[in-house]
Amino acid sequence: MSTVSTAHDFKRNAEKVIADGTVVKNLKAVRQNFIDKRVKAAQGLPEFEALRENAKEIKNHTLAHLDLYLERYEAKVKEAGGHVHFAVDAAEARKIALEICRKVGAKTVTKGKSMITEEVGLNEFLETNGITPVETDLGEYIIQLRGERPSHIIAPAVHLNKNQIESDFRRVHTHLDPNRDLTEKVSLLTEARGVLRERFLAADVGITGANFLIAETGTSIIVTNEGNGDLTQILPKVHIVMASIEKMVPTLEDVSQILRLLARSATGQEMSVYTTLSTGPKRMGDLDGPEEYHVILLDNGRSAMLGGEFQDMLRCIRCAACMNHCPVYHQIGGHAYGWIYPGPMGSVLSPSLIGVDEAGHLPNASTFCGRCESVCPMKIPLPKMMRHWREREYERHLNPALTRAGLGFWAFFAMRPKLYGLATRIGMKLMALASRGKGRFASLPFASGWTKHRDFAAPQGETFQARFKRERGTR
């Protein structure tokens, strides 16, 4: 079992967030920051589109040969003096990590930001077993203090504002002067830096994720801006990398191609500040670095996605561009999605990993505007895959209540003109295209309760919001 999910309660989660209003306010900056910066970065590189195509090819090739690259990779890690552990599911990954920590008598573990350790629920597990995990990415640290999960895959605390963070620091850092001035953002950063510096130096084990694993050299790569992932891995005796099997790329040249897309799509940087390639434990003569290097390779449902209609999702490099551009995400934030991965990528991935019974609502969280796919550096057809899920759900008649909830969900967006208008301005064209000139849809997002009984007219140059209002009265 992975980290507990509330994805089945998606609609209620979302409504709560909207009623509260804080998240949507805090997320305003997402629109300006991430979106504008990504556009600028992409336009600044004339080869950007060609690189997207090539990155997609690289990943498709890798996935088609994943078993073989994993074998090559494993052999190289061992050759470099590292250890490779395979974990079928979350429970096994947790257990392996705990055993490694216990062997060295670890009391505290520092952690670089890692969605995979979130997925397997590592922190709670270590804690239950008497080991203190310390998140060191500033955003992750903040949400750990609050007992929350990340609401965004690269900006975990994006749903919070400065005042909320200040009050958390005051609540937890009780060893510091209660009258200290924390009005400036930089004083919050400095305080966290000081508190975490001690933790870095005291940690027995450092756990990071991996953005990529390189088969050619047995190397793991992390990409950060803070440098926390580096302090996490070079200071303790043991470095554990926890990564899912699809992080594989063949060669150093291949990863160079994809790195050009990652930072640009994520934060609009040309390169993140730190891109770190780690291969095995410290070498003879090295004066610093970890004595042990372990890689825990997690499957947790991914091998079953290969060869099927959701294989393309395994190209994902977790850049977050899809959620940064998602009007639904902007409205409800990441927590409402109820599990680890929010936004469009989560809506596709979560049902694959935790099952359609649990996460079947998520693929409805789309206005079909198509922006996620248009910005996805790996060209993952996210809307199409969400549609696949909806079709499956519909075919299975999973449960009639869900279908009704689907309609309710559509209504939920239809009644929010700002959000809906935003989505449909772009969505109109796309939907008209999707109906391929037939002028009618056989199935529609959120509206399977409706389209079960009648085809839905494709937009013919006007939003169907007005029409919905009218029809709603008659149903």
Next chain:
Amino acid sequence: MSSRDTIFASIRRSMGVSGEERLRNAAVDDRLERAPKGIIPTRAQLDAAGKLALMIEKLEGVQATVQKLASAAEVPNAVAEYLRANNLPASIRHGEDERLASLDWGKTALEVKRGPSDGHDLAALSHAESALAETGTLVLLSGPDNPTTLNFLPDHHLVVLKASDVTGDMESLWPRIRKKFGKGEMPRTLNFITGPSRSGDIEQTILLGAHGPRSLHVMIVEG
């Protein structure tokens, strides 16, 4: 059945393969052997002077500070001057790198410490292996010469970069690394560093000096 076997079996079942296919294995070995280059942006395909100019422009674009030196002999004074200008104690730490150790530090009043950092140094000095002009990225390799802790623990990271070591892009770096370590081999840590440490986690405002150095100062040696 071990978990390893379970996962491999599951991958192969999903894809309808056995792992024994000659063609699939050949495709993989061929890619690993040839390491095809893909698309190289034209941006950094320049002559040496052009690369250097781009490198400096990009470094400044990521809030690093840059200084050109006519020869390596000028490094000690430049370090002393940097520390003074930033109100730092006259103390610097570097690794075993001969290119740094052989410099005449005696002509400065600096305290020169050697070896990795334990977190108490305000400033450290490293020698870069190379740099990527395309993005203003420094390349540093772990080892006794330039211990990795120097890149991350001090508040100020000073880096010596030979102008002739500046390359255009990542793809031109790899042959150099393979020559140095062997095909398929890597140092324990290869750091790409593009500017000083930063975080955007508080209301998405970019603030410098998150966990790594607050300042990155690059001394480019032309001689």
